[in-house]
Amino acid sequence: MMRQPALKHTSRRAASQLEQPFYHAQRTMAVIPGMYQLLIRLHRPARIRVGALGRVRFQAGWYVYTGSARNGLEQRISRHLRKGKQKYWHIDYLLAVADGVEAFVLPGSDQSECELHRSLWGGTVPVPGFGSSDCGCRSHLVYFKHRPRIGLLPWEEFVRRPTRSVAWRARCAPARRA
Numbered sequence: 001m002m003r004q005p006a007l008k009h010t011s012r013r014a015a016s017q018l019e020q021p022f023y024h025a026q027r028t029m030a031v032i033p034g035m036y037q038l039l040i041r042l043h044r045p046a047r048i049r050v051g052a053l054g055r056v057r058f059q060a061g062w063y064v065y066t067g068s069a070r071n072g073l074e075q076r077i078s079r080h081l082r083k084g085k086q087k088y089w090h091i092d093y094l095l096a097v098a099d100g101v102e103a104f105v106l107p108g109s110d111q112s113e114c115e116l117h118r119s120l121w122g123g124t125v126p127v128p129g130f131g132s133s134d135c136g137c138r139s140h141l142v143y144f145k146h147r148p149r150i151g152l153l154p155w156e157e158f159v160r161r162p163t164r165s166v167a168w169r170a171r172c173a174p175a176r177r178a
């Protein structure tokens with residue numbers, strides 16, 4: 001006979017690994033793919049190793065990392081926000097020393113993360129090659145001295161109403177460069 005409780009056990013364990021309090025009240029979300037941006041704060045400069053890029057110096061300030069989650073925003077953002085995980089992507093190294101991180105999402109998959117990255121303006125490229133090993137971009141990380149405005153849907157709102165967020169997306173799509 002099939003044992004049904006296995007699924008319940010898995011989701012309870014997954015929820016317990018997450019630190020965001022709002023998450024505990026949330027039932028399993030539908031898998032919604034999309035793009036996202038992480039707004040990362042560093043209070044002080046940091047010199048850290050970033051995988052194959054070697055040692056990198058990060059100035060104090062704000063960083064925006066752009067990525068895509070074709071297998072679901074929930075799974076990817078939850079991983080980014082989890083502490084103490086194995087470092088795999090470049091961004092994992094920066095997040096490990098970050099003083100703060102906020103996630104923003106763009107549900108849907110009709111735009112590439114490279115376009116979304118290029119729609120950011122006013123920042124500089126702090127680390128060539130960061131997060132862009134698989135595409136032609138110079139980097140998927142942008143540095144800002146002051147907090148930039150992110151035009152996407154805050155992660156907390158997405159978690160609260162994941163299915164409604166697809167409709168919300170039309171309002172939050174960033175302006176594209178002419």
Ligand SMILES: [Zn+2]
Pocket residue numbers: 113114117132135136137140
């Ligand atoms: Zn790219």
